[in-house]
Amino acid sequence: MTRAISLHDVSKTYGTKGGRVVDRLSLDIAPGEFLVLLGPSGCGKSTVLRMIAGLEEITEGQLLLDGEYANDLPPAGRDMAMVFQNFALYPNMTSRDNIGFPLRIESPGADHGARVGATARMLGIEDLLDRFPGQLSGGERQRVAMGRAIARHPSAFLMDEPLSNLDAKLRNHLRAEIAKLTRQLKVTTVYVTHDQSEAMSLGDRVAVLRGGVLQQVDTPRAVYGLPRNVFVAAFVGTPRINLLRGLVRAPLDGAMTVSLGKQFLRLPEPLTMDHQLLRVQQGREVIVGLRSEAVRIAKPSAARPGEVPLTGLVEHLEFQGHEVLVHFDTGSRPAVVPDLEAPRPARRPARRRRRDGGTALEWLRERAGALRAGSSVALLDRAAEAEAPGGPDAPAAPEPRLPGDLVVRTTPDLRLRHGMQVPLLVDLAHLFVFDQHGERICPAPDHLPDLEE
Ligand SMILES: Nc1ncnc2c1ncn2[C@@H]1O[C@H](COP(=O)(O)OP(=O)(O)OP(=O)(O)O)[C@@H](O)[C@H]1O
Ligand SMILES: [Mg+2]
Numbered sequence: 001m002t003r004a005i006s007l008h009d010v011s012k013t014y015g016t017k018g019g020r021v022v023d024r025l026s027l028d029i030a031p032g033e034f035l036v037l038l039g040p041s042g043c044g045k046s047t048v049l050r051m052i053a054g055l056e057e058i059t060e061g062q063l064l065l066d067g068e069y070a071n072d073l074p075p076a077g078r079d080m081a082m083v084f085q086n087f088a089l090y091p092n093m094t095s096r097d098n099i100g101f102p103l104r105i106e107s108p109g110a111d112h113g114a115r116v117g118a119t120a121r122m123l124g125i126e127d128l129l130d131r132f133p134g135q136l137s138g139g140e141r142q143r144v145a146m147g148r149a150i151a152r153h154p155s156a157f158l159m160d161e162p163l164s165n166l167d168a169k170l171r172n173h174l175r176a177e178i179a180k181l182t183r184q185l186k187v188t189t190v191y192v193t194h195d196q197s198e199a200m201s202l203g204d205r206v207a208v209l210r211g212g213v214l215q216q217v218d219t220p221r222a223v224y225g226l227p228r229n230v231f232v233a234a235f236v237g238t239p240r241i242n243l244l245r246g247l248v249r250a251p252l253d254g255a256m257t258v259s260l261g262k263q264f265l266r267l268p269e270p271l272t273m274d275h276q277l278l279r280v281q282q283g284r285e286v287i288v289g290l291r292s293e294a295v296r297i298a299k300p301s302a303a304r305p306g307e308v309p310l311t312g313l314v315e316h317l318e319f320q321g322h323e324v325l326v327h328f329d330t331g332s333r334p335a336v337v338p339d340l341e342a343p344r345p346a347r348r349p350a351r352r353r354r355r356d357g358g359t360a361l362e363w364l365r366e367r368a369g370a371l372r373a374g375s376s377v378a379l380l381d382r383a384a385e386a387e388a389p390g391g392p393d394a395p396a397a398p399e400p401r402l403p404g405d406l407v408v409r410t411t412p413d414l415r416l417r418h419g420m421q422v423p424l425l426v427d428l429a430h431l432f433v434f435d436q437h438g439e440r441i442c443p444a445p446d447h448l449p450d451l452e453e
Helices: 045-055 094-106 115-122 138-150 168-185 194-203 220-225 230-235 273-281 360-367 381-385
Strands: 005-013 020-029 033-040 062-063 080-083 154-158 188-193 206-211 213-218 242-249 257-260 261-268 283-290 293-298 309-319 326-327 406-410 421-427 431-434 438-443
Touching: 005 045, 020 045, 020 062, 020 213, 020 242, 020 309, 033 045, 033 168, 033 194, 045 080, 045 154, 045 188, 080 138, 094 115, 115 138, 115 168, 138 168, 138 438, 168 194, 194 220, 206 220, 206 230, 213 220, 213 230, 230 242, 242 273, 257 283, 261 283, 261 309, 261 438, 283 309, 283 406, 309 406, 326 421
Parallel strands: 033 188, 033 206, 080 154, 154 188
Antiparallel strands: 005 020, 005 062, 206 213, 242 257, 242 283, 257 261, 283 431, 293 421, 309 326, 309 421, 326 406, 431 438
């Protein structure tokens, strides 16, 4: 049996004075689905998982299991198995007994040998069954812990960073096994991680949380390709998306451009629908997002349709073996996303305030319902950030950033040196633009109303 898990406006508050650490979260997880909860440390991932498991009380909202109200159902009545980061095996029991333990609790006296054996075969740990935890490596112990969760044939798996204590190679290996196993068993799985590549490789869908607020829930492809806001764009993908502060210029009698400090991107005519919609941002500061695949090193004469030139000064080279990450100075200013720069925010992000005199596009988007509470990211000036007062409420100091404002991927055979001026081509088909609050405005939000209306 596999479960449908639904959260309706679920919030969690600790104590009477605290704010919501999970804020009106709504999610529908289909039977057999593998859903990943992704977000930075402290964003409420484990709290959500623990509320689903019944280990944490739900302050407001509803949890439904297979459509039935389940807020007050005791954990044992939920038929779910949890796998934690710090899995604990009984040290005085063999792997066989550890795996069989929940079965013995459930039906004492019955012979569970066959079930334990089948589980061990599935996990490839048959030859470890007679060993004690102290005689196993970390990865083997984690597999035994998984075995203990699987043997019961639960209706859902709840996994809280189960691989984060393992080294990279083992993590990749077990990641693939988890994916195979849960699909084989067709059991609904909610998997918590702060590792975006793990989320992208495992999830049928990925739910991105920030400060307890759901930012987006979508397939990995959609989260990467159509991030709802700048936070999601920056959280997902390596190398991190380049975020530059831009200014939209749309003179009535000239070409439309997005200026990036000393240079600009000239939007080719005829303007695409997405670029036309940018016109209403005329004179406004925006955040330009360029993933590394949007920029290549090539001369202007090699430009394909939709590509426009920039130049960059090589500031730093990161050799990765199969590729090189080139950090360029293009004379633009990077946009800073506060809680990406400070991974452990001490306070919740400020709620978006309505500005006076909203633009036509805002109006359209509000009508379309595309704006969602709490999904904003305020543009933060590096200077303002440096001057921010300290104290217990202040975000942690930003991590040092590498030099340059634009990172481009290239092959190792291209010989580049520090200080070289290099021609670049930007593919405008991959251009992201976010407004000052971090909402994506290009490509346009999906539910734009009919402009003729
Ligand atoms: N028992 C508690 N009392 C008060 N605050 C708590 C309690 N448990 C968690 N919190 C707070 O709730 C917020 C969310 O915590 P949670 O453990 O869900 O985060 P997380 O996303 O799992 O983080 P991590 O990636 O570090 O595990 C944090 O700010 C945390 O300090
Ligand atoms: Mg956690």
